[in-house]
Amino acid sequence: MKNIWNKWLKDVLFIYCGLYTVATIVSSIHYLSLGIFEDPSGNWHELDRAVVTFIIVTAYALIRYTRIKNFFVKAVVVYIPTMTLTFLYVFLRGFTEELASTAYRDIFINYTVGFLVVSVIAFVVQMVKKKHTTHK
Numbered sequence: 001m002k003n004i005w006n007k008w009l010k011d012v013l014f015i016y017c018g019l020y021t022v023a024t025i026v027s028s029i030h031y032l033s034l035g036i037f038e039d040p041s042g043n044w045h046e047l048d049r050a051v052v053t054f055i056i057v058t059a060y061a062l063i064r065y066t067r068i069k070n071f072f073v074k075a076v077v078v079y080i081p082t083m084t085l086t087f088l089y090v091f092l093r094g095f096t097e098e099l100a101s102t103a104y105r106d107i108f109i110n111y112t113v114g115f116l117v118v119s120v121i122a123f124v125v126q127m128v129k130k131k132h133t134t135h136k
Contacts (some may be wrong), residue, residue: 012057012060012061015057015060015118015121016053016054016057019053019056019057019114019117019118020049020053023049023053023114024046024049027039027045027049044093044096044097048093051089052086052089052107052110052114053114055082055085055086055089055111056082056111056114056115056118057118059078059079059082059115059118059119060118060119060121060122062082063075063078063118063119063122064122064125064126066078071123071126075119079115082111082115083108083111083112086107086111087104087108090103090104090107
């Protein structure tokens with residue numbers, strides 16, 4: 001178990017917490033700049049953010065640990081099912097409350113930006129590891 005923790009779980013947990021925190025702070029600043037002092041969607045919005053962040057971090061783990069040589073192909077192979085999972089989550093949330101008319105567009109933009117951020121992180125980590133192992 002310690003090996004699993006040191007190998008990838010600690011990394012994934014750190015990224016999850018960081019992304020969730022940044023997303024929450026950016027959202028709060030946005031609402032405050034509009035003069036809205038409380039999140040209109042309340043706790044559901046926080047849970048939605050947590051689920052989408054979890055899907056993004058899962059995508060990061062898949063990108064990082066899937067063994068496909070071409071990074072672009074690997075990113076596409078991971079993006080399509082995880083984006084589909086995100087759309088499915090939005091669809092299911094539609095059963096608990098009425099969705100905004102732009103819900104699918106919004107989640108597409110938010111998820112894609114998050115995916116690009118974690119893809120860049122994974123790419124940089126991969127390049128650093130490759131450079132480090134070739135210099136030994």
